[in-house]
Amino acid sequence: MVTTVGTETTFPRLVRNLLLLEHDAIAAYEQAIARLDNPAFKQQIAAFRSDHDRHVQELTRIADSLGTEAPLEGDAKKLLTTGKVALASLLGDSATLMAMRSNEEDTITAYERACQHSTVPAEARRLFEQALQDERRHHAWMDQTAKAA
Numbered sequence: 001m002v003t004t005v006g007t008e009t010t011f012p013r014l015v016r017n018l019l020l021l022e023h024d025a026i027a028a029y030e031q032a033i034a035r036l037d038n039p040a041f042k043q044q045i046a047a048f049r050s051d052h053d054r055h056v057q058e059l060t061r062i063a064d065s066l067g068t069e070a071p072l073e074g075d076a077k078k079l080l081t082t083g084k085v086a087l088a089s090l091l092g093d094s095a096t097l098m099a100m101r102s103n104e105e106d107t108i109t110a111y112e113r114a115c116q117h118s119t120v121p122a123e124a125r126r127l128f129e130q131a132l133q134d135e136r137r138h139h140a141w142m143d144q145t146a147k148a149a
């Protein structure tokens, strides 16, 4: 799945779609936590999940300040983000982490675009830059751990 998040023309729409993307990502994290066998992997994924919870809180605060409705859950793409993790988990932890890594590519792409987006105020840009660093850290761990597992 290649995300289109970050290609919106207005700041409120960008924030709304980032929230949908975060909720879809969190659903996949929950799926991975339930299905991973290695307890250390579960624990690390749960720690990353709390970064996503923080991203949702920050995005929701921005949406509130814009008077824009903040989605409380994801959209139909959740079926893709969670479905590929569920399927991959049948093949073991390494495959589960690879599926999670591919979801992370979408969050990285979305925040890269959000950081470059011309409508984003400075304070929000700093939050997006922090979120981008978080997503890159998640991706790097998943990549290294999947290859070693």
Ligand SMILES: [Fe+2]
Pocket (backbone or CB within 6 Å): 022, 025, 051, 052, 055, 107, 131, 135
């Ligand atoms: Fe996130």
Ligand SMILES: [Fe+2]
Pocket (backbone or CB within 6 Å): 025, 048, 052, 104, 107, 134, 135, 138, 139
């Ligand atoms: Fe992530």
